[in-house]
Amino acid sequence: MGHQYKAVQWNGNKIAYDLYTVAAVGVFITVFMAIGLQTQASGHVADPVILLIRALGVTAFAMLTIILAIGPLARLSPRLLPVLYNRRHLGVTTFLVASAHFGLALVWYHSSGPLNPFVSLFISNPLYDSIPGFPFESLGFVAFLILFVMAATSHDFWLNNLSAPVWKALHMLVYPAYALLVMHIVLGALMTEKSMLYPVMTGGAFLMVSGLHLYAGLREWRADNGMKLFKAKGWIDICAPMDIPDMRAVIAPLPKGDRVAVFRYGDKISAVTNACRHQNGPLGEGRVIDGCITCPWHGWQYRPDDGISPPPFTEKIATYNVKIENDRVFVDPKPNPPGTRTSPAIISMEGTPSG
Amino acid sequence: MTASNGIIDPQKKNPDEMFIGWAPAPSVDRRFLLAALPAGLAASAGASWLIANELDDPGAGAWLTNATHQVTGVLANHPYPMIRLADPKAPFGMRTVLVVAQGKCTSDLTLSEVTGQIVKASGVLVQRKERQMLEVPLFLGDWLSVLDANVENAQALSAPETESLGQAQLAGTIMDSKCFFGVMKPSLGKTHKACASLCIRGGIPPSFWARTRDGRESVLLMTDAQGGPMPMDILPLVADPVTAQGEIVRVGDILQFRADPGDYQRI
Ligand code: FES
Numbered sequence: 001m002g003h004q005y006k007a008v009q010w011n012g013n014k015i016a017y018d019l020y021t022v023a024a025v026g027v028f029i030t031v032f033m034a035i036g037l038q039t040q041a042s043g044h045v046a047d048p049v050i051l052l053i054r055a056l057g058v059t060a061f062a063m064l065t066i067i068l069a070i071g072p073l074a075r076l077s078p079r080l081l082p083v084l085y086n087r088r089h090l091g092v093t094t095f096l097v098a099s100a101h102f103g104l105a106l107v108w109y110h111s112s113g114p115l116n117p118f119v120s121l122f123i124s125n126p127l128y129d130s131i132p133g134f135p136f137e138s139l140g141f142v143a144f145l146i147l148f149v150m151a152a153t154s155h156d157f158w159l160n161n162l163s164a165p166v167w168k169a170l171h172m173l174v175y176p177a178y179a180l181l182v183m184h185i186v187l188g189a190l191m192t193e194k195s196m197l198y199p200v201m202t203g204g205a206f207l208m209v210s211g212l213h214l215y216a217g218l219r220e221w222r223a224d225n226g227m228k229l230f231k232a233k234g235w236i237d238i239c240a241p242m243d244i245p246d247m248r249a250v251i252a253p254l255p256k257g258d259r260v261a262v263f264r265y266g267d268k269i270s271a272v273t274n275a276c277r278h279q280n281g282p283l284g285e286g287r288v289i290d291g292c293i294t295c296p297w298h299g300w301q302y303r304p305d306d307g308i309s310p311p312p313f314t315e316k317i318a319t320y321n322v323k324i325e326n327d328r329v330f331v332d333p334k335p336n337p338p339g340t341r342t343s344p345a346i347i348s349m350e351g352t353p354s355g
Numbered sequence: 356m357t358a359s360n361g362i363i364d365p366q367k368k369n370p371d372e373m374f375i376g377w378a379p380a381p382s383v384d385r386r387f388l389l390a391a392l393p394a395g396l397a398a399s400a401g402a403s404w405l406i407a408n409e410l411d412d413p414g415a416g417a418w419l420t421n422a423t424h425q426v427t428g429v430l431a432n433h434p435y436p437m438i439r440l441a442d443p444k445a446p447f448g449m450r451t452v453l454v455v456a457q458g459k460c461t462s463d464l465t466l467s468e469v470t471g472q473i474v475k476a477s478g479v480l481v482q483r484k485e486r487q488m489l490e491v492p493l494f495l496g497d498w499l500s501v502l503d504a505n506v507e508n509a510q511a512l513s514a515p516e517t518e519s520l521g522q523a524q525l526a527g528t529i530m531d532s533k534c535f536f537g538v539m540k541p542s543l544g545k546t547h548k549a550c551a552s553l554c555i556r557g558g559i560p561p562s563f564w565a566r567t568r569d570g571r572e573s574v575l576l577m578t579d580a581q582g583g584p585m586p587m588d589i590l591p592l593v594a595d596p597v598t599a600q601g602e603i604v605r606v607g608d609i610l611q612f613r614a615d616p617g618d619y620q621r622i
Pocket of ligand 1: 300
């Protein structure tokens with residue numbers, strides 16, 4: 001089954017992406033250390049290890065903020081698709097940066113003492129019953145464990161072996177992890193440092209991520225609600241055939257909460273599920289390339305009529321039956337089993353506007 | 356009204372070409388990336404500068420790891436390991452150098468056999484203003500030799516003058532002396548609390564960093580009410596702002612703050 005993972009193997013784009021990520025992280029940490037190690041007006045100089053712990057922590061949080069913002073942002077502008085494309089590598093890099101932060105803090109603050117460092121991490125500050133005094137280290141540790149599980153299962157091998165819903169649920173844990181990290185910062189660094197910049201930036205990051213998700217959710221909810229007006233018994237009236245741009249799709253909600261992507265390619269119309277088999281990317285926001293529906297996220301492809309990836313790939317997605325009546329496209333809301341061949345609806349010439 | 360009112364129409368957002376990772380990027384994406392990638396690096400540098408520039412002052416103190424520091428004096432082990440040396444220029448003619456082990460386990464130093472002896476010790480000097488500390492390996496042979504010779508004022512060094520300066524209510528913070536004297540900068544606040552507590556648990560003497568409203572500070576060696584080592588009940592209060600009622604006692608050149616853990620209150 002090895003070939004099933006080939007669609008997202010290494011390519012030039014990914015190498016460039018990873019090099020760029022490393023460069024951006026390198027710039028951030030170098031500048032942080034250079035500025036932080038300057039002798040203060042008081043003549044005092046900070047400890048480079050503590051500065052590095054802080055630089056790594058800030059970097060990991062900033063990266064996770066970007067990762068979470070990219071999904072909704074890419075829906076607002078397709079220019080951000082290149083960032084989304086390799087988000088998984090960005091996630092793994094974030095985990096590596098977070099590991100360095102965690103490892104260094106564990107060694108520097110908790111090792112070579114009378115307690116096992118992992119015990120010290122949890123009991124050296126015992127104020128679990130206080131909010132301002134709460135041991136912020138434990139919150140960071142739980143978030144780190146979540147990032148670890150996500151990074152360890154990030155490969156498509158796990159996506160296939162855990163099954164998509166389980167994998168997806170597992171990776172939704174990134175939201176609790178992010179919330180834990182916000183609290184890790186609020187109850188740690190923000191209780192220590194005096195500058196107002198830090199609460200402003202942390203709050204700003206949190207509000208941006210939640211705001212973008214609310215906005216994207218609201219848009220889809222509105223779109224879904226708009227469609228309910230046109231819901232009929234049985235087959236669903238989608239639109240006029242020529243409302244669908246050539247080689248593209250319109251996305252419509254179905255009564256059960258799924259979404260269907262209705263593609264037009266020339267004079268043919270086919271409908272498939274909007275959720276990509278790979279990572280639930282929005283297929284309807286992709287286009288038909290070389291005769292195949294192409295996912296905008298990582299470029300997986302499916303034939304429009306049977307929902308099967310072109311050889312040598314074997315991925316399958318659900319198809320829907322379509323028909324055209326009275327110059328309207330109708331979709332049967334009952335999905336066919338993944339990979340079921342359907343006959344595309346053909347747009348008859350009389351129904352087509354000339355230009 | 357048509358059904359497309361309620362439909363997410365990707366065409367409005369997506370111009371003709373679409374970025375696909377495995378294919379050459381469309382020109383519109385190339386142009387965007389050409390501008391966005393350098394901007395991203397600049398943003399990374401700018402944000403980093405902004406954040407690092409706002410960090411609090413890391414605090415005083417130095418950990419002079421580049422040189423070995425030698426002291427000759429009388430070794431004491433109560434309430435904490437320390438060496439007192441004669442120093443005619445210092446107040447009261449002596450200087451007390453606290454002794455701590457490498458790492459956070461000072462209580463593993465076995466000093467009972469050499470307590471009260473005149474010793475020559477070498478280690479790494481940790482210094483915060485006039486307060487000094489010697490960081491040494493656990494194995495005595497690596498850093499300490501007992502001298503036969505006598506030193507000036509040996510009597511005064513082994514039993515220094517002790518004077519009560521009276522009761523006082525102090526506000527301040529409980530610090531672990533080692534990090535506070537310069538091993539970790541910053542060594543303040545909640546992010547350092549666990550480390551400070553672990554150090555004190557390991558036998559590193561706690562210091563009380565008292566500050567007055569007008570910003571003057573004073574660093575006192577913390578002991579229990581009788582002048583013995585501080586019990587571990589103090590640990591939960593480490594690094595938090597506290598007040599305590601206790602007795603200030605001068606022992607040689609060092610000020611001790613004598614109060615039991617129960618006398619401390621979190622503010
Ligand atoms: S190709 Fe990855 S989600 Fe579609």
